[in-house]
Amino acid sequence: MTLDRHTVIDRLRTVKGPDQEGDIVSLGLVSEIFIADGKVFFSVTVPANRAEELESLRQAAEAAVRSIPGVKGAMVALTAEKQGGGMGTAPQRPKPAPARPAAAHPVAGSQAGQQPAKADVPGIKAIVAVASGKGGVGKSTTAVNLALGLKALGLKVGILDADIYGPSMPRLLGIKGKPQTADGKTLKPMEAYGLKVMSMGFLVDEDTPMIWRGPMVVSALRQMLRDVAWGELDVLVVDMPPGTGDVQLTMAQQVPLAGAVIVSTPQDLALIDARKGLNMFKRVDVPLLGIVENMSYFVAPDTGKRYDIFGHGGAKAEAERLGVPFLGEVPLTMDVRETSDAGTPVVAANPDGAQAIVYRAIAEKVMSEMGSAMTAAAEDAPKIVFD
Numbered sequence: 322m323t324l325d326r327h328t329v330i331d332r333l334r335t336v337k338g339p340d341q342e343g344d345i346v347s348l349g350l351v352s353e354i355f356i357a358d359g360k361v362f363f364s365v366t367v368p369a370n371r372a373e374e375l376e377s378l379r380q381a382a383e384a385a386v387r388s389i390p391g392v393k394g395a396m397v398a399l400t401a402e403k404q405g406g407g408m409g410t411a412p413q414r415p416k417p418a419p420a421r422p423a424a425a426h427p428v429a430g431s432q433a434g435q436q437p438a439k440a441d442v443p444g445i446k447a448i449v450a451v452a453s454g455k456g457g458v459g460k461s462t463t464a465v466n467l468a469l470g471l472k473a474l475g476l477k478v479g480i481l482d483a484d485i486y487g488p489s490m491p492r493l494l495g496i497k498g499k500p501q502t503a504d505g506k507t508l509k510p511m512e513a514y515g516l517k518v519m520s521m522g523f524l525v526d527e528d529t530p531m532i533w534r535g536p537m538v539v540s541a542l543r544q545m546l547r548d549v550a551w552g553e554l555d556v557l558v559v560d561m562p563p564g565t566g567d568v569q570l571t572m573a574q575q576v577p578l579a580g581a582v583i584v585s586t587p588q589d590l591a592l593i594d595a596r597k598g599l600n601m602f603k604r605v606d607v608p609l610l611g612i613v614e615n616m617s618y619f620v621a622p623d624t625g626k627r628y629d630i631f632g633h634g635g636a637k638a639e640a641e642r643l644g645v646p647f648l649g650e651v652p653l654t655m656d657v658r659e660t661s662d663a664g665t666p667v668v669a670a671n672p673d674g675a676q677a678i679v680y681r682a683i684a685e686k687v688m689s690e691m692g693s694a695m696t697a698a699a700e701d702a703p704k705i706v707f708d
């Protein structure tokens with residue numbers, strides 16, 4: 322049996338609608354369907370206020386498609402209703418945070434003294450967090466390619482994988498082995514593609530249950546910042562754990578961050594979580610460098626044609642609404658996924674390709690946003706010297 326859209330649609334007719342009446346195809350909830358390389362991509366429209374409840378519907382749709390012979394993978398996203406009563410007017414939308422138009426450019430002195438001083442890390446000029454309101458949006462993929470993009474701009478860059486729930490840097494960068502210690506006290510970071518790399522994944526076996534929580538996680542992070550011989554770095558990119566819980570908040574508070582980058586997919590539902598992420602950093606006075614829209618649109622591998630199946634543009638609109646810089650759109654492509662899985666991130670694997678260009682442009686924007694944030698930070702704390 323050949324795998325085509327009709328086969329997928331037929332199978333999706335077995336998935337019941339949100340109210341257990343009808344099926345998601347007849348109810349008109351399924352977007353265009355794309356198939357590439359045995360993998361199937363589409364979205365299902367649901368009311369925004371029922372997103373959590375309908376996660377099971379998303380899983381059912383994904384499972385139904387995966388069970389089709391020949392399907393190697395499926396990626397199903399929930400998107401929110403756009404018309405009448407949908408996201409546009411959704412009463413459950415959290416109120417936007419009070420406008421702080423120059424979020425990435427805090428006015429010098431405005432927040433000074435409100436936060437306890439965070440000791441800077443010797444040798445590291447700027448630490449940038451890459452965070453997401455929820456898991457699976459491509460935060461780690463963005464972090465690693467952003468780091469490589471910054472390196473391509475001539476900076477000395479390190480990456481710290483603080484995603485204690487699912488460290489992914491060893492896999493993304495194809496690093497094997499464990500870091501060594503030089504003097505019994507500090508660990509030497511690993512290296513890949515010219516990046517210095519440290520990950521909880523190097524220290525914890527993949528099978529070890531992750532029991533570090535709360536304060537332990539934070540102290541592990543502090544140790545990774547201070548007890549690792551990073552040397553001189555212009556930027557250290559920190560891949561944060563997904564979400565906006567206490568652990569993430571404490572991390573954001575404890576690490577002397579020059580700024581934060583939020584990764585979101587374009588769906589309105591993901592954007593609600595992204596907004597929580599933005600607010601979390603605002604609460605602890607970390608400058609927002611901007612939002613990246615990942616899996617923004619789909620590029621068919623055979624024709625190179627572009628399709629907007631996941632509601633492309635949502636993050637940009639949200640960034641504008643919130644007065645936060647918009648850093649760029651990363652398309653959903655096989656390249657990104659396959660190079661990540663192979664431990665050769667796309668910016669390193671294909672530096673002249675379209676993907677690498679997108680990531681380098683994002684890195685440039687981050688740099689320029691950081692420039693002003695760093696300047697402001699420097700004005701706030703004249704004892705820190707940036708050369």
Ligand SMILES: Nc1ncnc2c1ncn2[C@@H]1O[C@H](COP(=O)(O)OP(=O)(O)OP(=O)(O)O)[C@@H](O)[C@H]1O
Binds near residue numbers: 658
């Ligand atoms: N632009 C993209 N195109 C195609 N696949 C992508 C893209 N970005 C990320 N992916 C894939 O999506 C999956 C999730 O990505 P990633 O691990 O970076 O997300 P994450 O937000 O860090 O997840 P987690 O919260 O689980 O740590 C991976 O398989 C990755 O290869």
